[in-house]
Amino acid sequence: MAKQQVGWRVVLQKRWLLALLVLLSISTAIALIIRAAYDSCDPHFEVVDKRFELGPPVSVAPNPLSFMKSKLVLLVSHELSLSGGPLLLMELAFLLRSVGAEVCWITNQKPSGTDEVIYSLEHKMLDRGVQVFYAKGQEAMDTALKADLVVLNTAVAGKWLDAVLKENVPRVLPKVLWWIHEMRGHYFKMEYVKHLPLVAGAMIDSHITAEYWKNRTQERLRIKMPETYVVHLGNSKELMEVAENSVAKRVLREHIRESLGVRNEDLLFAIINSVSRGKGQDLFLRSFHESLLLIQEQKLHVPSMHAVVVGSDMTAQTKFESELRNFVILKKMQDRVHFVNKTLTVAPYLAAIDVLVQNSQARGECFGRITIEAMAFQLPVLGTAAGGTTEIVVNGSTGLLHPVGKEGVTPLAKNIVKLATHVQKRLTMGKRGYERVKERFLERHMAQRIATVLGEVLQKAKSHPET
Ligand SMILES: *[C@@H]1O[C@H](CO)[C@@H](O)[C@H](O)[C@H]1NC(C)=O
Ligand SMILES: *[C@@H]1O[C@H](CO)[C@@H](O)[C@H](O)[C@H]1NC(C)=O
Ligand SMILES: *[C@@H]1O[C@H](CO)[C@@H](O)[C@H](O)[C@H]1NC(C)=O
Numbered sequence: 001m002a003k004q005q006v007g008w009r010v011v012l013q014k015r016w017l018l019a020l021l022v023l024l025s026i027s028t029a030i031a032l033i034i035r036a037a038y039d040s041c042d043p044h045f046e047v048v049d050k051r052f053e054l055g056p057p058v059s060v061a062p063n064p065l066s067f068m069k070s071k072l073v074l075l076v077s078h079e080l081s082l083s084g085g086p087l088l089l090m091e092l093a094f095l096l097r098s099v100g101a102e103v104c105w106i107t108n109q110k111p112s113g114t115d116e117v118i119y120s121l122e123h124k125m126l127d128r129g130v131q132v133f134y135a136k137g138q139e140a141m142d143t144a145l146k147a148d149l150v151v152l153n154t155a156v157a158g159k160w161l162d163a164v165l166k167e168n169v170p171r172v173l174p175k176v177l178w179w180i181h182e183m184r185g186h187y188f189k190m191e192y193v194k195h196l197p198l199v200a201g202a203m204i205d206s207h208i209t210a211e212y213w214k215n216r217t218q219e220r221l222r223i224k225m226p227e228t229y230v231v232h233l234g235n236s237k238e239l240m241e242v243a244e245n246s247v248a249k250r251v252l253r254e255h256i257r258e259s260l261g262v263r264n265e266d267l268l269f270a271i272i273n274s275v276s277r278g279k280g281q282d283l284f285l286r287s288f289h290e291s292l293l294l295i296q297e298q299k300l301h302v303p304s305m306h307a308v309v310v311g312s313d314m315t316a317q318t319k320f321e322s323e324l325r326n327f328v329i330l331k332k333m334q335d336r337v338h339f340v341n342k343t344l345t346v347a348p349y350l351a352a353i354d355v356l357v358q359n360s361q362a363r364g365e366c367f368g369r370i371t372i373e374a375m376a377f378q379l380p381v382l383g384t385a386a387g388g389t390t391e392i393v394v395n396g397s398t399g400l401l402h403p404v405g406k407e408g409v410t411p412l413a414k415n416i417v418k419l420a421t422h423v424q425k426r427l428t429m430g431k432r433g434y435e436r437v438k439e440r441f442l443e444r445h446m447a448q449r450i451a452t453v454l455g456e457v458l459q460k461a462k463s464h465p466e467t
Contacts, residue, residue, distance in 0.1 A: 064444075064451035069100040071148040071458070076135075078156040080107040080118045082344055084369065085181050089153040090121070091236070092179075093130050095447055104143050106135040108160040136164050144172050149458060152178045152199075155187040161195055173198045175461035177453065178226075180204045180213065183366050183387075188216050194223070200457045200464075202228045203450075205367035206388035212363065227460075229453045232391065233367055234446030235376050235437060242347045243376040243434075249351040256352035260338045262306050267420055268353040269382075270308035272346055272370050273360070277320055280359030280384070281309050283409055285324060289331045290413035295420070302420040307333075310340040310349050346370065350377040355419055355426065358383035358393075359412070361404050365389055372441040375433035380426055382415050384408060392441070398433035 073096055077086050093103050105125055107118075122132050133139045144150055144165060150172060152158060158178075161169050176199035187193075196202065196217065204210040207230050214225050235243075242248050257264060269288065273279040288307040295302055314321060328337045340349070350356070356374035358365070364387020365371075371381055371392045381399035383389040393399040400418065402411035419426045 063099050064448045065095060065099045065101075065454070067451075068096055068454060070102065072102045072143070072146060073104070074140075074143050074147040074150045075103065075105045075153065076150065076157045076160050077105065077107050077153045078159075079109045080121050082117055082121075085154045086121075088181065088233070089151070089179070090125065091443075092151070092450065093125060094128055095443075095450070097128050097130060102131075103129070104131045104133055104147075106133045106140050106160075108135045108157055108163075135160060140164055141168065144168070147175065149454065149461065150176045152176055154179070154181055155189075155192045158192040158195060169195065170198075174200055174464035175457070176200055177457045178202045180209070181366050183209050183212050183363055185216075188220050190221055193217065193221070197224045197226055199226050200460045201453065202226050203231050203453055204228060205233055206230060206391050208364075208387055208390065209366045227456075229449075229456075231446065231449045231453060232441065233369055233372065234441050234443045235372055237443055239347060239373055240376055240442065242351070243373075243378075249377070252348040252351035256348050260306070260308065260340075260352075262338075263304070266304045266306055267302065267355075268306050268308055269355045269357055269416060270310060270349060270353040271357045271359055272310040272349060272374075273358075274311045274342060275309065275313060275318075275321060275324070278361055279311070280361045280404075281311075281324055282320070282327070283361070283406070284357050284359045284412070285309075285327055285333075285337065286409050287412035287416060288337070289327075289333060290410060291416035291420070292333070292336070294413060294417050300417070300421055302417075305336065305416075305420060307337045308340060308349070308353060309337065310346070311342050312339045313342050314339075346373060347377075350374055350379065353379065355379060355416075356381045357412070358389050359408075360384055360387060360389070363387050364404065368392065372437055375430075375437045375441070378427075378430035378434045380419060380429035380433060382412060382419070392436075394432070394436065398429055398436055 075089055075093055077089050080086055089105075093105060096103050125132055133143065141164060145168060152160070155178075161172070165172055173195055176195075178196060178199050178201070180202055181204075202210075202213070202225060204213060210228050210230050214228070217223050217225055242252075254264070257266075257268075260268075262268065271279070271281055271284050273281070275281055285307065288305075292305065294300075295305075309324065312321060325339070328334055343349075350373060356370070356379045358368055358371050358374075358381055360368065361384065364384055367388035368383075371383065371389060374381055375392070375398060381389075381393045383393050383399055383401055384404045385395075385401040386404050390401065393401060395401045400415040402408040402415060419429075
């Protein structure tokens with residue numbers, strides 16, 4: 001028995017080494033990302049599951065979405081790409097397919113010829129039995145009229161209503177559920193959201209974003225939000241499987257640390273977001289520098305500290321990217337700050353670091369999925385007290401919050417020092433974060449919440465005379 005387990009470990013380790021090497025090569029990354037994100041039938045994980053799970057298989061539990069069986073659902077996406085919005089809608093598509101719903105997908109964006117990403121995403125959906133239509137054809141119109149439910153994804157998808165349905169818009173609105181994931185000002189345009197008051201419901205990722213939408217639509221546009229449901233997101237099963245696989249985590253950790261040139265005992269603070277002023281990498285680096293000074297001044301004994309900025313795009317050559325690098329050179333932190341290109345496979349980095357920094361500025365994140373992903377990896381989170389982060393991170397328990405803006409630089413620096421010097425506190429916060437994820441931020445929790453919303457929306461649509 002013991003021998004067999006050791007055998008498995010070797011096999012697992014080899015698989016992970018291989019997977020990692022492939023993951024890190026850009027050319028094949030996309031295919032793998034999609035696989036990693038959506039395949040639930042990886043035999044490797046089944047073996048792991050059997051070893052650790054003694055309870056009944058998950059499929060025995062009643063699926064909260066089972067009432068959607070044989071319902072016709074039309075999903076309208078503003079684009080098809082590897083960004084958060086479309087990927088979430090795809091997750092919904094697969095959840096619905098798994099209970100036997102008939103699911104159709106349309107993308108309301110000009111087809112860009114031979115885009116590899118679009119091609120592979122479309123095929124991924126076709127493989128799972130999701131039908132993919134042209135957004136402007138008769139088929140889209142007929143499906144919209146026949147459907148039990150139409151889900152518009154993000155505010156921008158609202159343009160599709162008038163453009164395609166024309167005089168039929170009023171017939172479709174009572175069965176529309178509008179899923180909104182953003183809160184930047186330019187989304188509050190009449191052109192996008194004028195039909196919002198008449199749809200069956202809006203579904204928004206955090207309470208604070210829902211409140212913000214209510215305020216803005218009322219004050220700026222003088223329209224009223226429909227019935228609004230807050231649905232916090234959940235971690236995919238695939239992410240949880242990596243997060244809970246200690247062998248995989250260790251292998252990924254070793255490899256990422258090796259690639260960055262940091263030792264196993266060094267302390268890594270990472271910010272994982274596309275690099276832009278709104279995500280606050282500049283302020284994070286200032287905090288990091290300040291924390292190094294504090295440690296020096298107070299002669300504290302801590303392991304060698306590093307900052308990792310995942311999400312760079314040097315090809316873009318933006319002023320902001322140069323500013324970050326110049327700051328690092330100016331403060332002579334080149335050996336302590338590491339820039340990593342944009343990637344969709346965040347799991348290896350989450351396995352490799354010690355603390356996640358979520359430094360989104362202004363109104364913060366609408367939700368901030370990376371936060372719950374990091375917590376799944378038992379990482380404490382140092383986050384801004386703004387947006388969805390405040391609904392995910394429990395200040396003082398699963399992480400520490402600091403104010404947005406320049407006022408937050410010193411508090412964040414102090415929090416960095418706190419977690420660097422209090423090892424036990426750091427580890428406990430990570431564990432509590434993981435427990436919080438297990439309690440409320442898993443895919444099944446999200447499915448449960450979505451099921452409640454879909455149930456109500458269907459009920460409302462049925463009772464409406466127009467449909
Ligand atoms: C919404 O408006 C109310 C009243 O003006 C205000 O107290 C609240 O902070 C606003 N919420 C958001 C998220 O903007
Ligand atoms: C990051 O991207 C830049 C520009 O595409 C490229 O030159 C560089 O080699 C990449 N770095 C890594 C570590 O992949
Ligand atoms: C977070 O908790 C700390 C004490 O643990 C407190 O000083 C700080 O003000 C709190 N921040 C927020 C935003 O609640």
